[in-house]
Amino acid sequence: MSDRTLLERLEKLCNVDVDDVDTALITSLPFKPHNLTSNQQVICNTMLADSNRELLARMAEMYGNEGWEAVFDRMAVQLVNNNLEHIKGRVLLQISPRHINNKDAIIQHCHRLAKCFQEASIPNDRFAIKLPFTGAAACAAAELNRDGIRTLATSVFGLEQAIAASQSGCLFISPYYNEIAAYSDLSLWTDTPDPALEHPMSARVIQILEAYAKFYSKTGKEQPIMVIASNLNPIEVMAMAELGCQHVTITGGNMKALLETPDSLPPVTTSKPTHPYAGLTTAERLKCLSRVDSLSPAGWRDILALGATDYLANNGSALDQAIKADGFVAKGIQDAMDWFIEAEEIAKEAIEREILLKKESVGVH
Numbered sequence: 001m002s003d004r005t006l007l008e009r010l011e012k013l014c015n016v017d018v019d020d021v022d023t024a025l026i027t028s029l030p031f032k033p034h035n036l037t038s039n040q041q042v043i044c045n046t047m048l049a050d051s052n053r054e055l056l057a058r059m060a061e062m063y064g065n066e067g068w069e070a071v072f073d074r075m076a077v078q079l080v081n082n083n084l085e086h087i088k089g090r091v092l093l094q095i096s097p098r099h100i101n102n103k104d105a106i107i108q109h110c111h112r113l114a115k116c117f118q119e120a121s122i123p124n125d126r127f128a129i130k131l132p133f134t135g136a137a138a139c140a141a142a143e144l145n146r147d148g149i150r151t152l153a154t155s156v157f158g159l160e161q162a163i164a165a166s167q168s169g170c171l172f173i174s175p176y177y178n179e180i181a182a183y184s185d186l187s188l189w190t191d192t193p194d195p196a197l198e199h200p201m202s203a204r205v206i207q208i209l210e211a212y213a214k215f216y217s218k219t220g221k222e223q224p225i226m227v228i229a230s231n232l233n234p235i236e237v238m239a240m241a242e243l244g245c246q247h248v249t250i251t252g253g254n255m256k257a258l259l260e261t262p263d264s265l266p267p268v269t270t271s272k273p274t275h276p277y278a279g280l281t282t283a284e285r286l287k288c289l290s291r292v293d294s295l296s297p298a299g300w301r302d303i304l305a306l307g308a309t310d311y312l313a314n315n316g317s318a319l320d321q322a323i324k325a326d327g328f329v330a331k332g333i334q335d336a337m338d339w340f341i342e343a344e345e346i347a348k349e350a351i352e353r354e355i356l357l358k359k360e361s362v363g364v365h
């Protein structure tokens with residue numbers, strides 16, 4: 001039997017990123033992953049683990065007088081920083097889901113996070129900030145990227161979000177292969193042994209990649225690198241390479257499963273492309289997906305034609321309208337934000353309790 005694992009096979013086909021901050025998991029991998037992504041659920045769950053009790057108490061003591069958010073941001077930076085030496089690329093944190101429709105609030109939160117990264121001696125080229133991609137987020141991203149704070153467009157479900165991510169100079173883009181609701185309601189999930197061909201999100205992913213390749217060859221402007229997220233099982237994770245995604249960010253559970261599965265296929269003899277879009281071609285058997293969209297009641301639309309719209313004009317109003325008009329996108333973003341807000345509320349409560357304990361222990365009321 002082969003002593004290679006499916007995870008090592010995947011790293012030969014595309015770049016493996018980790019969607020977790022679990023240092024034991026990350027250091028157990030047979031290679032250094034590229035980037036590390038996170039979100040409020042990941043940070044909150046890790047922050048509340050027994051092993052981080054002391055760290056939380058210390059952070060509450062040091063930053064509690066600035067409020068719970070300052071403590072949460074510092075915790076998040078510390079949890080990703082613990083892994084910086086174990087990855088090759090960037091660590092990513094997500095802005096608060098409460099800000100996603102307020103450009104100024106997004107920019108302010110990104111500057112606060114950038115300051116925390118700076119305090120932790122993490123240089124600008126080792127982190128990026130995830131923005132759930134609304135009209136306000138796209139406008140904020142354009143300013144932030146110009147100022148050297150690089151962003152990832154996340155909670156991406158639709159083509160217009162992808163065009164806006166390109167227009168605002170995002171470094172990365174994370175389409176969600178599955179909506180969050182599919183995790184608890186499996187009737188929303190396309191369970192298939194061939195997700196590359198049969199999962200409805202494959203077509204949108206391919207169309208985004210093909211559009212970026214065309215934009216790059218026409219203008220020479222770098223396009224957002226795809227870090228596909230939210231895969232429900234290891235079969236889907238493996239399929240992301242065939243779609244042409246340059247990176248796939250893998251949750252702890254899927255990572256462990258891939259690490260435990262021997263690779264029984266012949267060794268990979270091809271090498272990964274050196275540029276994300278310069279030589280991109282869609283696999284022959286998937287070319288039929290370039291002109292279909294079963295997620296849209298209106299059917300397929302030419303993504304290149306969407307590029308004629310300025311999605312950043314008028315505070316991103318064209319993007320917000322497009323999101324509203326596509327029920328799948330609007331629901332996908334809303335469900336994700338509800339899920340992240342739930343985690344943020346739990347974190348807030350725990351941090352405020354810790355701050356109060358500290359105050360009581362020194363007799364401040």
Ligand SMILES: O=C(CO)[C@@H](O)[C@H](O)[C@H](O)[C@H](O)COP(=O)(O)O
Nearest residue numbers: 019037038039154174229230249251
């Ligand atoms: O967007 C990114 C990466 O850029 C991810 O962190 C993304 O938030 C997650 O993959 C999704 O929220 C799904 O998380 P999970 O339910 O698989 O834990």
